[in-house]
Amino acid sequence: MNRARQVELPVIGMHCINCAQSVEGRLKRMGLGDVSVDLASNLARFSLEREELLPEIASQIEKLGYRTSLPKDQRLLARLFSSLNFKFWFCLVFTLPLLGHMILPFQILHDPKLQLVLCLPVYIVGCQHFGRSAFNSLRQGHGNMDVLIFLGSTAAFFYSLSGTLLELGPDYLFYETSATIITVVLLGNMLEHLSASKTGSAIEELARIQPTRARKVIGQNGSQRLEDVSISDLELGDLVQVNSGDKIPTDGIVEWGGGSINESIVTGESMPV
Numbered sequence: 001m002n003r004a005r006q007v008e009l010p011v012i013g014m015h016c017i018n019c020a021q022s023v024e025g026r027l028k029r030m031g032l033g034d035v036s037v038d039l040a041s042n043l044a045r046f047s048l049e050r051e052e053l054l055p056e057i058a059s060q061i062e063k064l065g066y067r068t069s070l071p072k073d074q075r076l077l078a079r080l081f082s083s084l085n086f087k088f089w090f091c092l093v094f095t096l097p098l099l100g101h102m103i104l105p106f107q108i109l110h111d112p113k114l115q116l117v118l119c120l121p122v123y124i125v126g127c128q129h130f131g132r133s134a135f136n137s138l139r140q141g142h143g144n145m146d147v148l149i150f151l152g153s154t155a156a157f158f159y160s161l162s163g164t165l166l167e168l169g170p171d172y173l174f175y176e177t178s179a180t181i182i183t184v185v186l187l188g189n190m191l192e193h194l195s196a197s198k199t200g201s202a203i204e205e206l207a208r209i210q211p212t213r214a215r216k217v218i219g220q221n222g223s224q225r226l227e228d229v230s231i232s233d234l235e236l237g238d239l240v241q242v243n244s245g246d247k248i249p250t251d252g253i254v255e256w257g258g259g260s261i262n263e264s265i266v267t268g269e270s271m272p273v
Contacts, residue, residue, distance in 0.1 A: 005232060006034070007048045009058065013066040013133050014039055015189065016145040022137070026060055042193070044068075065136030065144070084190040087129060091122045091183040098176040112164040112173055119175035123157050126150070126182035149185050153178045214249040215241040 014020055020037040023044055027035045033047040044061070048054070058068045098118050101109035108114060127150070134146040156178035163172025215226045217239035226241060231249045234240070239255065242248055248261065263269075 005048060007046055007054070009044045009054075009061070009068050011037065011042055011044050011061060011066050011068055013146075014042060015192075018142070019066070019137075019144045022064055022140070022142055022144065023061060023066065026064060027057070030057065030060060032057070063136065064140055065133035065146070084186060084193060087125050088183065088186040088190050091125055091179065091186060094118045094122050095176070095179040095183040098179050101176070110170060112160075112170075115173060115175040116161065116164055119157060119160070119179045122179040122182050123153065125186075126153050126178075129186065130182070149181060153181045156181070209247075211247045211249045215243075217241055 011023055014023065014037075017039060020039040024035055024037040027037075027044060027046055035044075035046045037044045046057075048057075061068045095118075097109060098115060100106070101115070130146040130150045130153075133144065134150040137144040137147060156174045160173045160175045160178065163169070166172075210231075212231060213228055214231050214234060216229045216234065218225050218227050234250055240249060240252065244259065
């Protein structure tokens with residue numbers, strides 16, 4: 001029988017708690033255990049016995065409109081931030097002139113054709129970034145935040161486009177609304193992933209303090225021996241030997257012996273306690 005192990009997969013494209021719940025629900029319906037999806041770190045965690053199921057799990061996540069990588073790959077997160085960073089600055093270059101017509105005394109900024117030319121690249125980026133996720137989420141029978149963003153920007157764009165083609169005048173032009181929705185949400189996504197990456201790095205630094213190996217006591221009284229094993233191979237009821245100066249590899253009950261333990265890493269004290 002295969003031993004279940006904990007697996008972490010990055011899930012890119014989640015923007016709200018409903019996104020995380022949809023991924024979590026899909027993984028649970030696949031029969032996976034200990035499923036949790038963390039929106040802040042963009043990670044899906046679950047127990048898995050058969051590693052060959054990972055490609056199918058990734059495929060199911062991508063059908064929901066999100067991206068993932070096998071295994072957890074920080075390069076994917078780095079590429080995501082780089083892509084978001086580029087998209088935001090690209091859109092900002094076109095959005096600022098669109099907003100400028102409200103405060104700058106340049107008549108050319110009120111030209112509907114110029115506003116269309118400025119808004120179109122931003123709208124295309126919005127379709128590429130939000131549209132696919134929105135379409136896939138609706139196809140799966142649930143809506144996510146991208147649906148609202150895509151509908152709002154699309155409604156403003158095509159309303160303005162009809163006003164331009166029919167020459168209905170400036171009261172029908174809302175190109176800046178479409179572009180601003182996309183640009184502002186991209187900024188939010190960029191800041192969100194920047195914050196999540198910093199938080200994730202701090203957590204990983206803390207996790208690296210935890211030992212990865214343990215001395216497992218094998219055998220009964222009189223015929224005991226020590227075996228160096230990975231902590232992931234430890235099971236409930238195993239005996240582990242911890243010598244003076246060692247880091248304790250796992251939770252447990254002291255069967256024999258005694259000593260003092262430095263808990264400053266837990267309490268935050270500057271001195272050993």
